[in-house]
Amino acid sequence: MATLAQQFTGLRCPPISYTRLSRRKSITQIQQKLLNSRKNKTIVSAVAISNAETREREELKQLFEEAYERCRTAPMEGVSFTLEEFHSALEKYDFNSELGTKVKGTVFCTDNRGALVDITAKSSAYLPTQEACIHKIKHVEEAGIVPGLKEEFVIIGENEADDSLVLSLRMIQYELAWERCRQLQSEDVVVKGKVVGANKGGVVAEVEGLRGFVPFSQISSKSTAEELLGKDLPLKFVEVDEEQSRLVLSNRKAMADSQAQLGIGSVVIGSVQSLKPYGAFIDIGGINGLLHVSQISHDRVADIATVLQPGDTLKVMILSHDRERGRVSLSTKKLEPTPGDMIRNPKLVFEKAEEMAQTFRQRIAQAEAMARADMLRFQPESGLTLNSDGILGPLSPDLPADGLDLTDIPPADD
Secondary structure: OOOHHHHOOOOOOOOOOHHHHHHHHHHHHHHHHHHHHHHHHHHHHHHHHHHHHHHHHHHHHHHHHHHHHHHHHOOOOOOOOOHHHHHHHHHHHOOOOOOOOEEEEEEEEEOOOEEEEEOOOOOOEEEEHHHOOOOOOOOHHHHOOOOOOEEEEEEEEEEOOOOEEEEEOHHHHHHHHHHHHHHHHHHOOOEEEEEEEEOOOEEEEEEOOEEEEEEHHHOOOOOOHHHHOOOEEEEEEEEEEOOOOEEEEEHHHHHHHHHHOOOOOOEEEEEEEEEEOOEEEEEOOOOEEEEEHHHOOOOOOOOHHHOOOOOOEEEEEEEEEEOOOOEEEEEOHHHOOOOOHHHHOHHHHHHOHHHHHHHHHHHHHHHHHHHHHHHHHOOHHHOEEEOOOOOEEEOOOOOOOOOOOOOOOOOOOO
16 A cells, blocks of 8 residues: 555645735725725815804804894894884784673684684684583584684683683673573563473573573473473563573463464364373464364264374364363364365365364354344344344444544533
8 A cells, every 4th residue: 555645746736826815915905995085085074064064153153243233233224114113013903801801803723622713912812612602512613613704702711821812702692692582571572492401490491592490380281390301392581680690481471372372263283292082182382282082073083093193293273262271172073074084084184174164263253143143132222233244233224334423512511
């Protein structure tokens, strides 16, 4: 076996290339020079920026010193108005910002909490949602408060955080509501009020945005407070006192006026409130009238529910009215063109209601005329008689229609 030295004897190794080593060294040197060059450029750029900022600061400092010197020596130089004109302009837009002062403004922004209002003051004023309307609202836009709205407001406070004023529309609306209630009271008119609350003494009704008290003694019906909640009642004003915040109303007085307008034989529109075995109670403008089962139709009505239902709207005729007891008797039977129409064709009954009522009133008038004629037959000393129209007149037909001239008759002797 040959030795290891003998085995390597025939091998040849290529000489080491110094060219590659020198090339790599040259590349490394070039890269180092580039890095050094970039560093030098960065330093130069930083120095240039620093110099530019320094010059800018110097220029600003110079401008400030010049402006300060001008303000100290000649403050009004170059100003197009005088100091007196400036104060005059401030006074022109100045206004009394005391509580209760009314100011005009323009809404320019709204949000969930209220609205910002421009009142030509140093800062904008604020209108909270709870002060935007006399009624309860969740957003000012529900009360018509939108950007661009011009309105008169009243100052009710000041926001200490930013010295802005707090405004109110609700207070102005309250003043107008009290004024309106005083006017309605003086005119003695009937108004509608919605029952929104109750207590032991009566109910609370809302009228013209104000809450008034209606004692139970001034309610015509025997309904409980719970039954009246949410309903509209005809009301009249009893007391309107803004200073004491007292608003007292009466349903009984309003009902009395409404009942006074009910004439026998007149046709009114009502709605069915409830059904009883003996008839139906009909609401005719806040007054409960009874439509007895015998007055529904000429034909027999075995079950009222087959003809009427609560909530139905119908026309009825006034048969009688007991003002002392507050009772009104109604009829649809007298309005039937033919017997049984109220059961078979109620629509026809309502269409012919006024015509049938007129016929009924004519029969009543004729009956009354005949009754007066019978009465006069037994009282000839009255000197009166009835003509063909049922009108009372003198017995002698020779009297002039315009009466006698009594101016030439001499006075009687004492």
